Amino acid sequence: MAGLGGLALGAAAPAAGWAGLGGARFLSSARLPDQSYALIGIDGEGEEAFRLALPGRGHAAAAHPSQTIAVAFARRPGDFALVLDCATGEELARLHSPEGRHFYGHGAFSADGATLYTTENAYESGEGRIGVWDAATGFRRIGETPSGGIGPHDVKLVGGGGALVIANGGIRTHPESGRAKLNIPTMRPNLAWLSTKDGAIRNIVEPPEELRLNSLRHLAVAGDLVAVGAQWQGDEASAPPLLALHRPGRELIWADARLRDWASMSGYVGSVAIDATGDEVAITSPRGGTALIFDAATGSCSCRVAAADICGVAAFERGFATTTGRGIWAGRAADGALLRAARHRIEFDNHLIAV
Template sequence: MPSRRHFLAGLAATSLAPIRGWAAVGSPDYLAAALFPDGSYRLAGLDTGGDILFSLPLPARGHAAAAHPHWAQAVAFARRPGTFAVVIDCTTGTEITRLTAPEGRHFYGHGVFSPDGSRLFTTENDYEAADGVIGVWNTDDYTRMGEFPSGGVGPHDMRLMPDGQTLAIANGGIETHPETGRTKLNLPTMQPRLTYLDVSGTVLEQVELPRALHKNSIRHLAVRRDGLVAFAMQWQGDKAQHPPLLGLHRRGETLRLLSAPEAVQSTLQGYAGSVAFAGDGSTVAITCPRGNALHRFSVADGQLTGVFPLEDVCGLGPGPEGYFFTTGTGIVGELTSGPHISARPDCQWDNHLIPIRKPA
């Protein structure tokens, strides 16, 4: 039998199915979903100057995306509780195929490729069992290879750890069912968990928040090069309470929770949208679109180092000297000592700004 490498090399040598990398589309740095003025939902590739290098149509509103580590391919995921994920050839703008969640499942809007790009992992809801699963897809033809439990309820974001063999899962703890849309069905008993699985599905470690914070849904993740995980949370409890919305964890250690002073924290409405480490890893930040703010913290001591008012800011990614961010008002900006608007294309950016990890 020919090896996968020989098979792909053969495809690349033909004019029918060329395999092209990210340089073929201008070497974009980020992917982001957006709503455009003509009413279309699209997936865009952005550079660090805020320029849109391509924008490709989606069948409905997108949430986040996954970028193939080698090929100029992106998988755009439907917003929960959507059942589609579109695989796009970013060099031609054509749809390669469309993933449909199996019966009894829906996507949560996030996924990640294996380091060699041979597999795609997707966060999903087994809604009849009220349990989370991780779907596994073969990227040769994007057929489903199987699934395994996510280690909790409501797996939302997922990141590959630096070892290339471990998945960090944000099990948000919230039970939902398509028949009731986005209604949260188990708030009194929800149990958010940060779960580490190996890529075969074995649970390696799980950590939970203190009992008093069991309604603080763990939603989005960032991973530093040394394996430190940051997680952003969304509070489902008493609106008079203003708990931390950012946590840090290293495997084998206890959680660290970071928060602004009460007077500032109370303006965030219990909601963090995205989370990222700065390019140098010294600080970590969350976006708070309901509070129209971006909060930055020192990783070393957990102290708040900046509060930056930004209307409807949500997308966030690392930059060489700080962060890049997007807003629902169309801004693409950079944050170093303070925020700087790089571009303002005529669109409304959705929740996330996904870095493209291009080969060295």
């Protein structure tokens, strides 16, 4: 893996940063009424701060840590990622996955913003890859490294920037088969820790055998705490735990909720977030129209929120902001109580990214 380089994008962002863009606090991809797609900036009241066109359906975005630059990723299996100066609307770069690769819809910047990491599928071999892009040279691709598993969906920076944590979902796919899952009988999801210094995998943890069909998909990080949301690939009548908590050097700790709460998720976590205090974790299910909130210390479920097509979730004040495919943004307290809401004539996509 290439080392970190200097950043040469200083002129692209105003001194006020993200807050200077209409008070932008969040990013989300969305489908518009005319069936086109856009990256939307959202303020702390849930109102639209800016809107930038996308060439196709987006999934998640990566926000630069200090500048108003965002990378909007295509939905899996996608081959584009758009680098946007959200202050000017300028397209700074358009990234394309190399031959034999596709993006998984997620990425992360290094702590200094000099490097972008992307989750990718080397689909002929089925092996996961982390692509490495140099922001100082127009987001030129400078390398890649194994992800430590199959199907790396989400990636986050941890350990003060010294490592990446990767949710390897374990599911093999191939563009010629669309979104078909090709290896369910043998899938082995894992959470992998990768050094940003040398690209070496430092640690891998897997679900126990009885949860082997729990595809680890989405991540949230606060300090040394990692929360990972899963998507169940087994019997649809089952209601397994879908949230695991992890700290370096330990095993996955599976969260505890009532059977009816797990059942309300329909086997599917669409997004996960940790609140600003690090005390609460939220997971969402658009399939179940449900969000569950957990105590991060004990892993126990503290409340359940019902909202049709809810998926996007991010830390907000002392609670969470959520979005739905029906255009609803909501700010909620840590106990799920509604603080404020805004309705939009758009369809928010899966993820809400705090900036």
